[in-house]
Amino acid sequence: MSEALHVHHDTAVGHDVHHDDHGHHHQSFISKYIFSMDHKTIGKQFLITGIVWAIIGGLFSVLFRLQLGFPGQSFPILETFFGHWAKGGTIQPEFYYALVTMHGTVLVFFVLTAGLSGTFSNFLIPLQIGARDMASPLMNMLSYWFFFMASIIMISSLFIQTGPASGGWTMYPPLSALGQASDGSKLGADLWLISMALFIVSQLLAGLNYISTILNMRTKGMSMTRMPLTIWALFFTAVLGVLSFPVLLSGAVLLLFDRNLGTSFFLSDIVVNGQILPNEGGSAILFQHLFWFLGHPEVYIILLPAMGMCSEVLSVNSRKPIFGYMAMLGSMFAIAILAFLVWAHHMFVTGLNPFLGSVFVLLTLLIAVPSAIKVFNWLTTLWRGNIRFTPAMLFAIGFVSLFISGGLTGIFLGNSTIDIHLHDTMFVIAHFHIVMGVASMFGMFAGIYHWFPKMFGRYLNNTLAYFHFWVTIIGAYLIFWPMHYEGLAGMPRRYLDKSIWVSFNQFGSLDQMITIVTVIVFAVQLMFVFNFFYSIFKGRKVTSTNPWGATTLEWTTPILPGHGNWTGEIPEVHRWPYDYGKDGREFIPQTEPIGANESKH
Amino acid sequence: MQTFFIVAILALGFLVTFQIAKASEYVAVLRGEEKTRKQTNKINAFMLLAFLVFGLIGVFYCNATLKGKILGEAASDHGKNIDMMLYITLALTGVVFFITQIALFWFSFKYQEKENRKAFYFPHNNKLELIWTVIPAITLTILVGFGIFYWFKITGEAPKDAMVVEVTGSQFKWEFRYPGKDNILGKKYFKQISDANNNPLGQIWDDPANHDDIYVAGEPLHLIVNKPVKMVIGAKDVIHDVGLVHFRMKMDAVPGMPTTMWFTPTKTSKQMKEETNNPNFVYEISCDQMCGKGHWSMRGEIVVETQAEYDAWMATKKPKYWAAFPDKDPSAKQPAAAPVADTTKPEPVAMLAK
Numbered sequence: 013m014s015e016a017l018h019v020h021h022d023t024a025v026g027h028d029v030h031h032d033d034h035g036h037h038h039q040s041f042i043s044k045y046i047f048s049m050d051h052k053t054i055g056k057q058f059l060i061t062g063i064v065w066a067i068i069g070g071l072f073s074v075l076f077r078l079q080l081g082f083p084g085q086s087f088p089i090l091e092t093f094f095g096h097w098a099k100g101g102t103i104q105p106e107f108y109y110a111l112v113t114m115h116g117t118v119l120v121f122f123v124l125t126a127g128l129s130g131t132f133s134n135f136l137i138p139l140q141i142g143a144r145d146m147a148s149p150l151m152n153m154l155s156y157w158f159f160f161m162a163s164i165i166m167i168s169s170l171f172i173q174t175g176p177a178s179g180g181w182t183m184y185p186p187l188s189a190l191g192q193a194s195d196g197s198k199l200g201a202d203l204w205l206i207s208m209a210l211f212i213v214s215q216l217l218a219g220l221n222y223i224s225t226i227l228n229m230r231t232k233g234m235s236m237t238r239m240p241l242t243i244w245a246l247f248f249t250a251v252l253g254v255l256s257f258p259v260l261l262s263g264a265v266l267l268l269f270d271r272n273l274g275t276s277f278f279l280s281d282i283v284v285n286g287q288i289l290p291n292e293g294g295s296a297i298l299f300q301h302l303f304w305f306l307g308h309p310e311v312y313i314i315l316l317p318a319m320g321m322c323s324e325v326l327s328v329n330s331r332k333p334i335f336g337y338m339a340m341l342g343s344m345f346a347i348a349i350l351a352f353l354v355w356a357h358h359m360f361v362t363g364l365n366p367f368l369g370s371v372f373v374l375l376t377l378l379i380a381v382p383s384a385i386k387v388f389n390w391l392t393t394l395w396r397g398n399i400r401f402t403p404a405m406l407f408a409i410g411f412v413s414l415f416i417s418g419g420l421t422g423i424f425l426g427n428s429t430i431d432i433h434l435h436d437t438m439f440v441i442a443h444f445h446i447v448m449g450v451a452s453m454f455g456m457f458a459g460i461y462h463w464f465p466k467m468f469g470r471y472l473n474n475t476l477a478y479f480h481f482w483v484t485i486i487g488a489y490l491i492f493w494p495m496h497y498e499g500l501a502g503m504p505r506r507y508l509d510k511s512i513w514v515s516f517n518q519f520g521s522l523d524q525m526i527t528i529v530t531v532i533v534f535a536v537q538l539m540f541v542f543n544f545f546y547s548i549f550k551g552r553k554v555t556s557t558n559p560w561g562a563t564t565l566e567w568t569t570p571i572l573p574g575h576g577n578w579t580g581e582i583p584e585v586h587r588w589p590y591d592y593g594k595d596g597r598e599f600i601p602q603t604e605p606i607g608a609n610e611s612k613h
Numbered sequence: 614m615q616t617f618f619i620v621a622i623l624a625l626g627f628l629v630t631f632q633i634a635k636a637s638e639y640v641a642v643l644r645g646e647e648k649t650r651k652q653t654n655k656i657n658a659f660m661l662l663a664f665l666v667f668g669l670i671g672v673f674y675c676n677a678t679l680k681g682k683i684l685g686e687a688a689s690d691h692g693k694n695i696d697m698m699l700y701i702t703l704a705l706t707g708v709v710f711f712i713t714q715i716a717l718f719w720f721s722f723k724y725q726e727k728e729n730r731k732a733f734y735f736p737h738n739n740k741l742e743l744i745w746t747v748i749p750a751i752t753l754t755i756l757v758g759f760g761i762f763y764w765f766k767i768t769g770e771a772p773k774d775a776m777v778v779e780v781t782g783s784q785f786k787w788e789f790r791y792p793g794k795d796n797i798l799g800k801k802y803f804k805q806i807s808d809a810n811n812n813p814l815g816q817i818w819d820d821p822a823n824h825d826d827i828y829v830a831g832e833p834l835h836l837i838v839n840k841p842v843k844m845v846i847g848a849k850d851v852i853h854d855v856g857l858v859h860f861r862m863k864m865d866a867v868p869g870m871p872t873t874m875w876f877t878p879t880k881t882s883k884q885m886k887e888e889t890n891n892p893n894f895v896y897e898i899s900c901d902q903m904c905g906k907g908h909w910s911m912r913g914e915i916v917v918e919t920q921a922e923y924d925a926w927m928a929t930k931k932p933k934y935w936a937a938f939p940d941k942d943p944s945a946k947q948p949a950a951a952p953v954a955d956t957t958k959p960e961p962v963a964m965l966a967k
């Protein structure tokens with residue numbers, strides 16, 4: 013990096029940098045913790061907001077799992093809390109669908125997009141590439157506050173008379189466009205769309221910022237191929253977001269027009285509740301194209317940060333370099349490109365032209381190749397290592413296991429022939445929860461356990477952490493593995509009671525088991541949240557700057573870095589980030605110059 | 614009360630676990646953190662191995678208990694192809710699943726931290742990387758090949774002799790229409806839809822092809838065994854989906870955009886009752902696309918029967934046209950009116966829809 017640029021970004025946060033004692037100079041509470049422009053604080057804001065959302069989203073799933081496991085049974089406590097939504101203690105269909113929709117929206121977008129990449133992009137990018145802050149701290153702050161506004165609007169929709177959006181997180185029109193068709197498509201749908209629009213603005217502000225920071229603000233010696241895989245993953249994530257979120261925005265805006273201004277983008281030939289609507293010429297399927305053009309990249313937006321962090325954690329704790337750095341990079345690149353070319357695999361049975369369908373089969377299954385490469389590289393990273401099972405490491409291993417299980421079922425679904433049978437069944441639910449939901453959650457936990465000491469200068473309680481891991485992985489498999497069988501039997505998703513069906517009512521006891529496990533797993537997540545907040549204040553103190561013996565730059569900062577991250581000069585980088593176990597040495601930090609007789613690789 | 618107990622037990626468990634966790638942290642500090650860490654490392658390594666073993670047992674157990682409740686033999690020709698494809702994929706992915714999961718947990722256990730072990734510096738190896746790019750690529754090519762072969766067979770043109778039937782979804786019911794003797798479904802226009810005028814599907818009566826169309830609702834759809842059937846699928850209000858689990862078929866019902874699918878039922882309902890040992894067996898139509906609060910209960914039934922049984926059933930049906938215009942009903946003992954003159958040649962919806 014040129015010296016000129018170097019000077020330039022120093023001045024961007026200049027007022028702090030040239031003080032020697034960061035943190036001691038005066039900052040009001042508001043500018044330090046609330047409208048903060050420090051990337052670390054913003055990262056923590058995303059994380060804590062994400063945790064709050066995760067509790068809400070998780071609670072929703074517990075509620076609707078109660079219905080699925082015990083259909084028809086009355087839980088009077090529900091009526092106490094939810095009134096007419098749970099009349100007589102049983103969850104009403106409107107309520108069920110509202111819960112499902114909000115669960116999906118909240119977890120996919122607010123937790124695993126904002127909470128995951130928001131947290132770690134903000135926290136790790138400057139620390140790992142050697143920058144004092146983001147390219148634009150102001151945009152960064154705005155991105156959080158747009159997310160916050162989106163959150164407030166989404167939450168407020170839970171409290172209106174007709175309830176929140178309830179057409180599924182995919183919000184397909186005409187259902188989501190017509191208030192006559194569903195209560196959730198009244199005010200709730202408008203609020204959903206507005207909230208998502210704000211959310212997208214937040215993601216764009218954030219993504220542009222991440223990209224420009226990574227491209228322009230690397231410290232001296234930090235060439236692109238010396239960046240940790242975490243940063244590469246976050247980079248591709250940001251690129252995917254910036255290119256695909258605008259398409260969803262267009263879909264959301266057009267849907268708002270259809271709902272409120274009488275346009276017919278997605279509506280045609282509709283008679284709803286005996287009322288003949290004037291709209292003609294629109295295409296309901298068009299929305300699905302717009303949605304999935306974001307929707308598929310979105311799944312990688314969620315997954316890539318987890319992949320990046322797990323690569324890092326696996327390497328650090330195997331005390332071995334990540335195997336095939338360039339192949340990892342190449343496969344992430346391939347995934348990022350292919351992610352844009354497979355969206356119609358969600359639409360095989362919409363009446364899509366069969367030839368087009370076959371093209372999407374080919375492209376979809378192509379994605380499995382880079383995915384496979386990544387898995388084999390992770391396995392080889394473990395091979396002949398000297399493995400330390402920190403909680404982060406366990407979650408990273410769990411991540412790989414889940415990614416394998418869920419990735420393989422993607423090969424079923426990506427094959428249109430099989431998808432005819434499996435589409436919109438519980439098999440899809442099992443697939444994407446394992447591969448995206450739980451796997452990315454595991455990535456997020458790995459990240460939290462690994463970088464918590466850097467965030468707060470304290471450790472999380474280990475015993476609780478191990479307990480958390482074991483219950484969660486066992487629970488995740490108990491919940492989602494048997495669900496594949498329900499899907500193979502053809503049981504449709506989003507069915508709240510199967511008792512009237514001859515073909516799908518054979519899984520009653522299985523559904524009960526799943527519900528009970530869900531409650532336990534949820535309780536253990538609450539315990540994690542407790543551990544998290546408790547440890548921020550009371551956890552064991554970190555006493556060394558580099559507790560995991562890692563090579564990357566964030567561990568060269570003070571234990572609790574102030575605004576500007578490094579006191580004094582930003583260190584220079586001399587090597588790639590994965591020199592573990594080289595030449596008989598435990599690890600060689602990126603900042604150490606290449607020795608005269610060091611071996612090459 | 615029950616809820617209260619559950620909450621109380623959870624809270625108690627919470628407290629106990631937390632206390633243990635706190636205590637173990639103190640103990641660790643007292644005993645020396647490094648020593649405790651090494652011990653925990655061993656425990657977790659062992660647990661990973663145990664997880665693998667019990668996990669694999671669990672996979673077999675789960676399969677043994679549930680495999681009798683799924684699939685069964687498909688009841689259509691396409692269904693058999695789809696099942697074939699499913700089993701091919703299951704076999705291939707199954708092998709990969711066992712190899713990779715075993716490797717993952719076994720390596721974790723085997724290479725757990727040991728005093729005298731040195732991690733092997735192994736940053737890359739072109740040959741290995743090439744191998745595991747090429748092998749998945751070949752495997753997937755095989756799967757794509759089979760898949761597309763079947764896919765074109767299934768989505769291809771329906772045979773000429775296929776019977777045609779129209780299926781229309783609306784919140785939360787299914788309606789059916791048979792084309793009648795001319796085997797052509799008459800044209801429709803959604804603004805004609807009116808239950809009051811005996812026109813629930815919006816048929817255009819000026820189109821003579823409509824005059825013999827049979828409308829069926831509130832009872833099962835009847836199909837003929839071993840005769841291909843082409844379904845013309847539509848919806849009135851929101852998107853639905855015709856899901857036929859025993860035939861392994863599925864197609865969205867989209868307002869404003871008719872879709873089609875065809876297959877050949879190969880077993881009569883009677884046969885299925887015997888084969889499944891279930892006297893209550895019925896072919897069900899499930900709505901597989903979220904369509905509102907009644908989505909989960911949007912159920913239809915199908916009867917598959919012999920040609921003779923079908924003909925007998927069909928003979929009891931009258932065209933909807935006669936209900937809309939009672940004077941056109943020959944059984945109303947009025948002189949038969951000439952069909953409405955229509956200069957434009959009818960262009961049946963069934964043909965447009967493909």
Ligand code: HEM
Nearest residue numbers: 311312315357358380419422423425426435436444447448
């Ligand atoms: C081997 C790679 C994968 C393949 C071939 C694949 C294929 C598919 C297909 C074809 C579907 C649509 C199924 C249907 O609706 O009938 C699907 C659904 C889904 N997949 Fe994957 N997938 C893969 C990996 C992933 C990954 C890595 C993620 C997440 C990070 C993911 C997340 C999802 C989600 C969220 C859905 C469900 C969307 C919905 O609500 O309809 N998939 N997958």
Ligand SMILES: [Cu+2]
Nearest residue numbers: 308355357358
């Ligand atoms: Cu996709």
Ligand SMILES: [Cu+2]
Nearest residue numbers: 853900904911
């Ligand atoms: Cu429906």
